[in-house]
Amino acid sequence: MSRLYVAAVGDVSQANLALALECVEQEFQLPVVGLPAIAEPPGAFDERRAQYRAVDFLLAVVRSSPGDGKVVALTERDIFIPMLTFLFGQAQLGGVAALVSAARLRQEFYGLPADAAVFRRRLRTEVLHEGGHAFGLIHCPDRSCAMSLATSIQQLDLKQDAFCAGCRRALAERIREFRGNEI
Amino acid sequence: MKTLWNILVVDDEEAMCESMAAWLREDGYKVDTAFSGRQAVELAREKSYAICFMDLKMPGGMDGIETMMELRRLNPDTAVIIITAYATVDTAIAAMKEGAQEYMVKPCNPEEISLLVERIIKVKRLQRENELLRKRLLRQYEFRDIITKNARMQDILALTKEIASLRSTVLIRGESGTGKELIARAIHFSGDRASRPFVSVSCAALAETLLESELFGYEKGAFTGAAAQTKGKFELANGGTLFLDEIGDISPKLQGDLLRVLQERRFYRVGGSEEVPVDVRVVAATHRDLREAVRQGHFREDLYYRLNVIEIFLPPLRERREDIPLLTEHLIERIGNEVGKDITGVTDGAMRILMDHHWPGNVRELENAIERAIVTCRGSILTEDDFAFLAESVRARSQWVLPPNMTLQELEKQAIVATLDRTQGNIKEAAAVLGIDRSTLYEKIKKYEIPR
Numbered sequence: 001m002s003r004l005y006v007a008a009v010g011d012v013s014q015a016n017l018a019l020a021l022e023c024v025e026q027e028f029q030l031p032v033v034g035l036p037a038i039a040e041p042p043g044a045f046d047e048r049r050a051q052y053r054a055v056d057f058l059l060a061v062v063r064s065s066p067g068d069g070k071v072v073a074l075t076e077r078d079i080f081i082p083m084l085t086f087l088f089g090q091a092q093l094g095g096v097a098a099l100v101s102a103a104r105l106r107q108e109f110y111g112l113p114a115d116a117a118v119f120r121r122r123l124r125t126e127v128l129h130e131g132g133h134a135f136g137l138i139h140c141p142d143r144s145c146a147m148s149l150a151t152s153i154q155q156l157d158l159k160q161d162a163f164c165a166g167c168r169r170a171l172a173e174r175i176r177e178f179r180g181n182e183i
Numbered sequence: 184m185k186t187l188w189n190i191l192v193v194d195d196e197e198a199m200c201e202s203m204a205a206w207l208r209e210d211g212y213k214v215d216t217a218f219s220g221r222q223a224v225e226l227a228r229e230k231s232y233a234i235c236f237m238d239l240k241m242p243g244g245m246d247g248i249e250t251m252m253e254l255r256r257l258n259p260d261t262a263v264i265i266i267t268a269y270a271t272v273d274t275a276i277a278a279m280k281e282g283a284q285e286y287m288v289k290p291c292n293p294e295e296i297s298l299l300v301e302r303i304i305k306v307k308r309l310q311r312e313n314e315l316l317r318k319r320l321l322r323q324y325e326f327r328d329i330i331t332k333n334a335r336m337q338d339i340l341a342l343t344k345e346i347a348s349l350r351s352t353v354l355i356r357g358e359s360g361t362g363k364e365l366i367a368r369a370i371h372f373s374g375d376r377a378s379r380p381f382v383s384v385s386c387a388a389l390a391e392t393l394l395e396s397e398l399f400g401y402e403k404g405a406f407t408g409a410a411a412q413t414k415g416k417f418e419l420a421n422g423g424t425l426f427l428d429e430i431g432d433i434s435p436k437l438q439g440d441l442l443r444v445l446q447e448r449r450f451y452r453v454g455g456s457e458e459v460p461v462d463v464r465v466v467a468a469t470h471r472d473l474r475e476a477v478r479q480g481h482f483r484e485d486l487y488y489r490l491n492v493i494e495i496f497l498p499p500l501r502e503r504r505e506d507i508p509l510l511t512e513h514l515i516e517r518i519g520n521e522v523g524k525d526i527t528g529v530t531d532g533a534m535r536i537l538m539d540h541h542w543p544g545n546v547r548e549l550e551n552a553i554e555r556a557i558v559t560c561r562g563s564i565l566t567e568d569d570f571a572f573l574a575e576s577v578r579a580r581s582q583w584v585l586p587p588n589m590t591l592q593e594l595e596k597q598a599i600v601a602t603l604d605r606t607q608g609n610i611k612e613a614a615a616v617l618g619i620d621r622s623t624l625y626e627k628i629k630k631y632e633i634p635r
């Protein structure tokens with residue numbers, strides 16, 4: 001079976017998990033299964049930066065993977081890698097695990113009034129982006145494509161919660177390979 | 184394609200290295216990691232990196248700056264970005280002094296890093312494109328089409344190489360179509376001016392005043408229509424080579440101007456009062472006998488000796504017939520590729536025609552004949568039939584009887600009309616067959632009012 005899994009790392013609302021699951025199912029055209037929540041890895045919190053290590057989270061996802069598919073995981077924590085101030089998400093390129101952080105996707109994070117619709121669009125966009133990486137896609141030069149690199153919330157908001165035609169074709173190819181491998 | 188670019192991340196902290204590498208890979212780059220300076224140097228020996236991210240404080244014998252110097256020694260084009268946990272002015276200054284492109288304090292803003300990488304790669308891509316273009320040009324002109332086993336031609340090629348890096352003026356003599364410009368380019372592109380411009384001017388193509396401003400440029404307002412200061416060929420060729428074709432055709436005034444530039448290496452733009460210095464090597468060419476022109480008073484003797492420091496005389500094709508098979512083979516391959524036809528060679532009969540032909544238009548005429556044969560042929564081998572147009576012209580010449588009461592001008596006009604007819608109006612081909620320049624042919628067509 002070649003499957004996609006959706007999982008939470010730590011506390012994530014039912015609604016947001018369902019949103020991610022729906023979006024993955026729609027865009028990747030594969031059977032999607034929800035996994036039980038993955039415990040936050042102990043020691044992932046960096047006191048000095050008051051953020052969580054993305055690498056530790058990603059490894060926890062890999063360890064919890066059932067082994068017959070790819071896992072797209074959600075967290076509410078603000079994650080980082082040592083070199084960068086923050087990440088919207090991280091994935092193993094062409095690997096098993098993809099991780100999206102919801103921490104910086106809410107308007108409240110930027111001192112603005114909450115906007116559920118904006119948040120949902122951003123979450124969908126980043127779920128597609130990191131999921132795409134897990135299927136081996138690299139960044140797309142088309143700024144409106146979900147696969148383009150966003151290094152700020154402004155750039156993220158230029159993206160649509162969909163792949164451009166080129167990325168959709170590349171993804172379909174990767175999905176076909178992924179299915180073929182597992183037969 | 185980003186996958187063409189290698190990036191190296193060096194840090195003794197594995198998590199830092201690998202997470203940064205993963206982030207860059209998502210952007211499509213090929214990324215290697217090294218956990219010590221020594222490992223980084225080993226990797227850089229095998230591969231050239233466009234960018235290297237390096238942490239300054241690393242254990243294991245080599246510190247960051249030392250590693251950076253070694254990396255830059257192995258590949259001076261690598262852009263090194265120094266990363267440090269603490270901003271200290273001293274190390275920053277030291278790093279920049281040793282050639283670091285950028286100095287960053289971690290953690291960095293992702294936007295900053297992504298823009299920096301983009302900027303560096305953009306510059307490198309441009310550099311690479313320019314390099315490719317330059318190499319292609321070099322390949323294209325370096326002795327291209329100069330194919331010979333003729334002893335005189337081989338002496339010329341040897342001389343060409345010997346004099347390539349000198350700055351003495353060269354005078355190339357030879358009939359039309361013998362490849363004078365090819366030799367000029369070979370001189371330029373095998374010498375140390377190869378990376379500088381090669382500029383070519385045909386002196387026969389332009390009227391005196393036009394040629395003057397073409398060569399020396401002009402100041403704004405020098406004449407009606409001179410809207411802005413414009414550089415002439417001498418200035419455009421600065422540092423490189425200026426090829427003056429049909430030098431025998433220039434007016435006495437221009438002969439004087441030219442002599443002055445050659446002697447003083449400076450000149451005035453048309454309408455200008457300020458001298459412009461230039462460093463240009465002049466290679467001149469002519470199909471005329473300049474010595475004879477000097478004797479008759481048409482060409483300045485002092486200029487002739489200035490130009491004639493090194494003289495190259497290119498033999499006509501009929502005096503190096505042994506090259507015809509080689510040239511034919513080479514031209515078939517090149518033109519066949521250009522036209523997109525896979526031609527394997529010529530029949531014996533066809534080769535006999537080529538060997539016997541007089542070739543008044545020399546290599547250029549041979550090239551045109553082969554092009555015409557390739558375009559019209561039906562098989563993969565060129566036959567006698569494909570070169571029938573040459574045999575016809577030979578037959579026509581041998582049976583030709585001079586019509587009575589005909590002036591030389593009338594004769595010339597008829598020759599041009601007949602040739603244009605045979606080449607179906609192709610000026611380039613007709614000029615080659617007639618053994619004159621295209622520009623000269625245009626002049627004559629105009630002069631005799633030949634309809635086209």
Ligand SMILES: [Zn+2]
Binds near residue numbers: 129139148209
């Ligand atoms: Zn990405």
Ligand SMILES: [Zn+2]
Binds near residue numbers: 145147164
């Ligand atoms: Zn795309």
